[in-house]
Amino acid sequence: MQIVITGAAGFLGTKLARAILAQDGLAIDGEWRPLQRLKLLDIVAPQGLPDDPRLEVQVGDIDQPGTLKTAVDARTDVVFHLAAIVSAGAEADFDLGTRVNLEATMALLDVCRRLPEPCRLVFASSVAVYGGPVVEGTITDTTHVVPQTSYGAQKAAGELLVGDYTRKGFVDGRSLRLPTIVVRPGKPNKAASTWASSIIREPLAGDTTICPVTRTTAMFVLSPRRVIEALMHAADLPSAAVGVERTIQLPGTTHTVDEMLATLGAVAGAAVVDRVRFEPDAEIQAIVDGWASHFETPRALKLGFRPDAGFREIVEAHIEDELDGRTA
Amino acid sequence: MQIVITGAAGFLGTKLARAILAQDGLAIDGEWRPLQRLKLLDIVAPQGLPDDPRLEVQVGDIDQPGTLKTAVDARTDVVFHLAAIVSAGAEADFDLGTRVNLEATMALLDVCRRLPEPCRLVFASSVAVYGGPVVEGTITDTTHVVPQTSYGAQKAAGELLVGDYTRKGFVDGRSLRLPTIVVRPGKPNKAASTWASSIIREPLAGDTTICPVTRTTAMFVLSPRRVIEALMHAADLPSAAVGVERTIQLPGTTHTVDEMLATLGAVAGAAVVDRVRFEPDAEIQAIVDGWASHFETPRALKLGFRPDAGFREIVEAHIEDELDGRTA
Numbered sequence: 001m002q003i004v005i006t007g008a009a010g011f012l013g014t015k016l017a018r019a020i021l022a023q024d025g026l027a028i029d030g031e032w033r034p035l036q037r038l039k040l041l042d043i044v045a046p047q048g049l050p051d052d053p054r055l056e057v058q059v060g061d062i063d064q065p066g067t068l069k070t071a072v073d074a075r076t077d078v079v080f081h082l083a084a085i086v087s088a089g090a091e092a093d094f095d096l097g098t099r100v101n102l103e104a105t106m107a108l109l110d111v112c113r114r115l116p117e118p119c120r121l122v123f124a125s126s127v128a129v130y131g132g133p134v135v136e137g138t139i140t141d142t143t144h145v146v147p148q149t150s151y152g153a154q155k156a157a158g159e160l161l162v163g164d165y166t167r168k169g170f171v172d173g174r175s176l177r178l179p180t181i182v183v184r185p186g187k188p189n190k191a192a193s194t195w196a197s198s199i200i201r202e203p204l205a206g207d208t209t210i211c212p213v214t215r216t217t218a219m220f221v222l223s224p225r226r227v228i229e230a231l232m233h234a235a236d237l238p239s240a241a242v243g244v245e246r247t248i249q250l251p252g253t254t255h256t257v258d259e260m261l262a263t264l265g266a267v268a269g270a271a272v273v274d275r276v277r278f279e280p281d282a283e284i285q286a287i288v289d290g291w292a293s294h295f296e297t298p299r300a301l302k303l304g305f306r307p308d309a310g311f312r313e314i315v316e317a318h319i320e321d322e323l324d325g326r327t328a
Numbered sequence: 329m330q331i332v333i334t335g336a337a338g339f340l341g342t343k344l345a346r347a348i349l350a351q352d353g354l355a356i357d358g359e360w361r362p363l364q365r366l367k368l369l370d371i372v373a374p375q376g377l378p379d380d381p382r383l384e385v386q387v388g389d390i391d392q393p394g395t396l397k398t399a400v401d402a403r404t405d406v407v408f409h410l411a412a413i414v415s416a417g418a419e420a421d422f423d424l425g426t427r428v429n430l431e432a433t434m435a436l437l438d439v440c441r442r443l444p445e446p447c448r449l450v451f452a453s454s455v456a457v458y459g460g461p462v463v464e465g466t467i468t469d470t471t472h473v474v475p476q477t478s479y480g481a482q483k484a485a486g487e488l489l490v491g492d493y494t495r496k497g498f499v500d501g502r503s504l505r506l507p508t509i510v511v512r513p514g515k516p517n518k519a520a521s522t523w524a525s526s527i528i529r530e531p532l533a534g535d536t537t538i539c540p541v542t543r544t545t546a547m548f549v550l551s552p553r554r555v556i557e558a559l560m561h562a563a564d565l566p567s568a569a570v571g572v573e574r575t576i577q578l579p580g581t582t583h584t585v586d587e588m589l590a591t592l593g594a595v596a597g598a599a600v601v602d603r604v605r606f607e608p609d610a611e612i613q614a615i616v617d618g619w620a621s622h623f624e625t626p627r628a629l630k631l632g633f634r635p636d637a638g639f640r641e642i643v644e645a646h647i648e649d650e651l652d653g654r655t656a
Contacts, residue, residue, distance in 0.1 A: 094496065132572040134470075142462075144472040146491070146573050153492035157485040163474070164481035168422065244460040245474050 001025050001033035002075045006062060006108070007083030008040035011185055012124070012227060014048060016080060019228050021052055026078065027236040028120070033077070041071045042083065063099035068111045078120045078235050081108055087128055088190045090151040101154035109161055113170035121173040122234045123162045125247065127220065127292060128152035129177060135292035141249060141299045148290060163246040166239075174234045174242050179252035179295075182221040183318040192287040196221065199257070200264055200315055203275035206328030212281035215258040218293040222252040222307060223314045225321065230305050237303060251297040251307035253314075263311040267319070268327045329353050329361035330403045334390060334436070335411030336368035339513055340452070340555060342376060344408060347556050349380055354406065355564040356448070361405070369399045370411065391427035396439045406448045406563050409436055415456055416518045418479040429482035437489055441498035450562045451490045451503040453575065455548065455620060456480035463620035469577060469627045476618060491574040494567075502562045502570050507580035507623075510549040511646040520615040524549065527585070528592055528643055531603035534656030540609035543586040546621040550580040550635060551642045553649065558633050565631060579625040579635035581642075591639040595647070596655045 003020060007013045017040055020026060025034040039056045040046050049055060060067040062083045072079055083100060090097025105123070112119055130139055131148030147153040162173035184197040188209075195211050196219050202209035222230075230250050242248070255263075265273040297305075308314045319327055331348060335341045345368055348354060353362040367384045368374050377383060388395040390411045400407055411428060418425025433451070440447055458467055459476030475481040490501035512525040516537075523539050524547050530537035550558075558578050570576070583591075593601040625633075636642045647655055 142472050144470050145488075147488065148495065148572070150492050150496065153488045157488045160473075160475065160481045160485045160488075164478050167476060167481075168478065244476070 001028070001035050002037045002039070002077050003035065004039045004041065004071050004076055004079045006041045006071070006079070006081050008057075009042035009044050009046040010082060012181070012224070012231075013040070013042065013080075013082045014046050015224055015228050016082070016231055017046065017049055017055075019232065021050065021054065026232055028077070029238045030236065037075070039071060039076075041067070062104040065107075068104070068108050072108070072111045072115070072119070074116050076115065076119045078122070079108070079112065080122045080124070080231055080235070081105065082124045084124065084155075085151070086191060087149050087151040088192065090154065091149055094150055097150050097154060101151060102157055105154075105158040106161060109165045109171060113165060118169060118171050120235055121162065121171045122231055123158060123173060123175040124231070125155040125159050125175045125177045126152065127177055127179055127249075127295075129156040129159070130292045131290065135290060138294045138296055139249070139292045140296045159247045166246050167244075172239050173246050174237065175247040176230060176234055177247065177249040178227060178230075179220045179222040179250060181224055181227055182219070182314060183223070183322070185224065185318075185322045192284050193219070195284070196260075199260060199276050200318065201322075203264065203272045204268060204315075204319065204323060204327045206275075208275045208277060210279045211257060211276050212279060212284040213257060213288055214280070214285065215261075215278075216256055217285070217288055218254050218256045219288075219291075220252045220254050220293050220295050221314065222250060223317050225317045226306060226308055233304060241303060248300050248303065248305070249295065249297050250305055251300050252295060253307050253310060254293050254295070255311045260311055263315055267312060267315045272327065329356075329363050330365045330367070330405050331363065332367045332369065332399050332404055332407045334369045334399070334407070334409050336385075337370035337372050337374040338410060340509070340552070340559075341368070341370065341408075341410045342374045343552055343556050344410070344559055345374065345377055345383075347560065349378065349382065354560055356405070357566045358564065365403070367399060367404075369395070390432040393435075396432070396436050400436070400439045400443070400447070402444050404443065404447045406450070407436070407440065408450045408452070408559055408563070409433065410452045412452065412483075413479070414519060415477050415479040416520065418482065419477055422478055425478050425482060429479060430485055433482075433486040434489060437493045437499060441493060446497060446499050448563055449490065449499045449501040450559055451486060451501060452559070453483040453487050453503045453505045454480065455505055455507055455577075455623075457484040457487070457505060458620045459618065463618060466622045466624055467577070467620045468624045487575045494574050495572075500567050501574050502565065503575040504558060504562055505575065505577045506555060506558075507548045507550040507578060509552055509555055510547070510642060511551070511650075513552065513646075513650045520612050521547070523612070524588075527588060527604050528646065529650075531592065531600045532596060532643075532647065532651060532655045534603075536603045536605060538607045539585060539604050540607060540612040541585060541616055542608070542613065543589075543606075544584050545613070545616055546582050546584045547616075547619075548580045548582050548621050548623050549642065550578060551645050553645050554634060554636055561632060569631060576628050576631065576633070577623065577625050578633055579628050580623060581635050581638065582621050582623070583639045588639055591643055595640060595643045600655065
């Protein structure tokens with residue numbers, strides 16, 4: 001079993017690499033396949049991974065010709081394509097977003113197509129494909145996409161191509177639309193959603209933080225643990241089980257800021273919640289209000305993808321996985 | 329008013345050029361704009377057009393670098409992007425379909441983006457974006473797309489990019505999903521839908537023809553006249569009227585083979601209908617059965633797009649436009 005992860009230096013890529021190394025392989029079509037080689041591609045070297053003979057790190061620009069041809073070869077069984085310029089980044093640098101989110105996905109599909117045997121491809125897409133009028137209602141498995149960010153449009157175009165290359169038998173692809181990931185480890189970033197992780201992560205680490213949106217603002221979220229499970233489950237699923245529609249909206253849970261903070265208080269105490277200060281930011285509120293927050297995902301649930309049991313599980317998983325069980 | 333038509337040697341491109349020349353301009357935002365220059369781009373020179381000082385023909389490969397930069401320049405007000413490798417062609421030659429249907433659309437958007445002022449872009453998409461499970465029901469303005477041809481996937485990806493470039497203010501784009509065009513002038517081609525035109529066109533011209541599908545097979549169609557009207561109307565519509573969703577499913581009418589032939593008989597007599605012989609072709613039947621045939625298009629109707637009044641109007645328009653009013 002030879003696996004490639006693009007965008008491997010991101011927090012999801014690194015967590016996925018760690019999970020695959022720890023379990024020493026992946027199930028494919030329900031059959032266990034031990035790991036021979038795990039190739040990690042990113043523009044910088046992934047951090048915090050063990051020194052392991054099964055690991056091979058390739059540092060390179062995914063939007064440069066040849067990079068993907070080196071990364072994916074005839075021995076590749078599964079590719080997890082996580083490399084992306086995220087929402088705010090692709091909005092700020094349109095050319096970079098186009099090159100990485102769309103053109104590199106096209107280049108990857110072309111490389112996969114030229115392999116002697118079609119490999120399995122798991123493409124990380126996003127709820128950012130939804131935008132405009134559809135976000136006011138409940139998103140279902142048949143909601144049409146009207147992206148309102150370049151990131152969303154590029155991901156939606158990528159999904160279409162993954163679907164078509166799969167239909168043609170060039171690759172065995174599956175695209176997962178990921179909810180907002182909470183609690184994201186690391187530092188706050190420039191994403192308009194960063195507060196959804198910050199209001200849990202920073203107080204638990206003993207730091208104060210700012211919530212720029214109202215207490216009734218709701219977010220559709222999935223924990224890093226469940227996302228990693230979902231990526232591996234997507235690789236496992238038999239192609240026939242996925243069927244004609246190769247894009248799967250992952251399940252998640254919807255929580256208001258009030259619910260999130262009440263759960264934080266229940267898990268870690270009122271003093272921890274007091275580290276969150278509300279400072280309304282109209283711009284961020286407007287962006288977040290433009291996102292869908294209510295989803296029904298019967299197809300993914302039927303295919304065996306799992307949401308978190310509730311927000312308590314999300315907070316507790318973060319404490320276990322990122323804080324060694326200790327809160328400040 | 330300076331206009332560019334890509335794919336201008338196709339029957340739609342040539343008809344559109346003729347219509348624009350005849351009316352000497354286009355309405356834009358409801359205001360009449362006289363024609364200064366009409367630039368026609370295609371891989372072969374368009375035929376049957378008048379010798380006209382306003383016309384400029386550019387023969388070139390749209391998938392070669394530089395072709396689009398020459399075609400579209402700072403003086404361009406409106407681009408009609410009709411160039412495409414159609415369904416069967418893109419299925420047979422995947423690389424060519426990708427280059428023309430997707431990459432040339434990306435290149436065109438990039439050229440438009442670099443103009444000093446955003447031009448208006450009318451992109452011809454297709455009902456081929458619908459496929460898989462959705463075609464069994466009625467297609468509405470919010471049906472999600474699951475293309476089952478490369479042509480459909482490439483058109484759907486193009487729509488997303490036209491939408492995003494428009495949102496960014498790089499171009500003022502509108503994508504039209506065209507129904508199957510009936511009665512298509514010219515010769516039968518390799519399209520699985522070619523019979524829908526042949527069973528009207530050939531008998532009216534005095535020739536026998538074969539219908540490879542059952543009498544109850546239904547098709548969602550629009551006449552060449554209405555498509556040309558729709559393309560010009562799409563260029564006219566104020567951007568705000570189109571709104572956030574830049575893709576518009578055009579209206580059409582749905583007819584079974586039986587209805588089509590009954591209308592043909594009513595217009596041209598039973599002897600003409602007798603020139604159609606039924607020879608079932610399971611392969612063509614299967615392809616056609618995989619297409620959506622029932623549509624509701626309230627948005628397009630509200631925006632002022634018109635279907636044909638009925639199949640009789642379609643047949644009569646063909647006799648007027650292509651046969652100088654005479655049937656054989």
